[in-house]
Amino acid sequence: DTAVSQTPKYLVTQMGNDKSIKCEQNLGHDTMYWYKQDSKKFLKIMFSYNNKELIINETVPNRFSPKSPDKAHLNLHINSLELGDSAVYFCASSPLTSGGVLTQYFGPGTRLLVL
Amino acid sequence: TQLLEQSPQFLSIQEGENLTVYCNSSSVFSSLQWYRQEPGEGPVLLVTVVTGGEVKKLKRLTFQFGDARKDSSLHITAAQPGDTGLYLCAGATGTASKLTFGTGTRLQVTL
Numbered sequence: 119d120t121a122v123s124q125t126p127k128y129l130v131t132q133m134g135n136d137k138s139i140k141c142e143q144n145l146g147h148d149t150m151y152w153y154k155q156d157s158k159k160f161l162k163i164m165f166s167y168n169n170k171e172l173i174i175n176e177t178v179p180n181r182f183s184p185k186s187p188d189k190a191h192l193n194l195h196i197n198s199l200e201l202g203d204s205a206v207y208f209c210a211s212s213p214l215t216s217g218g219v220l221t222q223y224f225g226p227g228t229r230l231l232v233l
Numbered sequence: 234t235q236l237l238e239q240s241p242q243f244l245s246i247q248e249g250e251n252l253t254v255y256c257n258s259s260s261v262f263s264s265l266q267w268y269r270q271e272p273g274e275g276p277v278l279l280v281t282v283v284t285g286g287e288v289k290k291l292k293r294l295t296f297q298f299g300d301a302r303k304d305s306s307l308h309i310t311a312a313q314p315g316d317t318g319l320y321l322c323a324g325a326t327g328t329a330s331k332l333t334f335g336t337g338t339r340l341q342v343t344l
Contacts, residue, residue, distance in 0.1 A: 122275070160334070163331050163332070173330055219283065222323075224277070
């Protein structure tokens with residue numbers, strides 16, 4: 119059974135288009151995240167939701183809008199796509215833990231290429 | 234801004250060799266994790282260390298958390314081609330609800 123799934127796996131689109139990436143987790147976790155991994159493999163957090171509530175919003179252009187319809191889903195909508203948005207986008211989820219331990223369970227990634 | 238610097242950035246070795254990857258920061262972390270990411274997949278957790286000076290072993294992999302909880306190392310003994318991948322350290326602070334990931338180390342082990 120897939121724990122964290124993302125669709126689509128590949129996304130090729132033109133500059134200026136609007137696109138969405140979907141994420142679902144069946145682990146029963148309360149917290150979900152979106153990360154962006156650039157061409158140098160640096161993984162940076164974009165957003166985090168806890169039980170449908172936005173708790174982390176890093177310095178991300180407001181063309182990126184996350185939406186969590188329920189705690190098992192976290193979608194990412196991107197408006198007016200730019201060349202620099204090309205990257206791999208990872209969804210992750212994390213259970214409630216104590217003591218600052220935040221184990222992330224990652225999806226397989228969505229490879230976005232903006233032409 | 235917390236920054237986790239990993240070294241080396243790239244490492245290409247032959248099967249059977251030993252290697253160490255370092256993860257350094259000027260910040261103190263409440264816990265530190267190591268992940269491995271294979272091509273085309275998401276990172277997968279290898280280990281979590283929470284106590285300064287802690288050492289954990291996972292088969293041929295040995296992880297150490299620095300005494301001051303600012304740095305960590307990953308040592309692989311007798312590397313195998315299956316160890317090939319991107320190794321990422323990630324730190325969490327006590328009150329933060331996010332992980333800061335390191336700059337990554339790409340390891341290639343050849344026959």
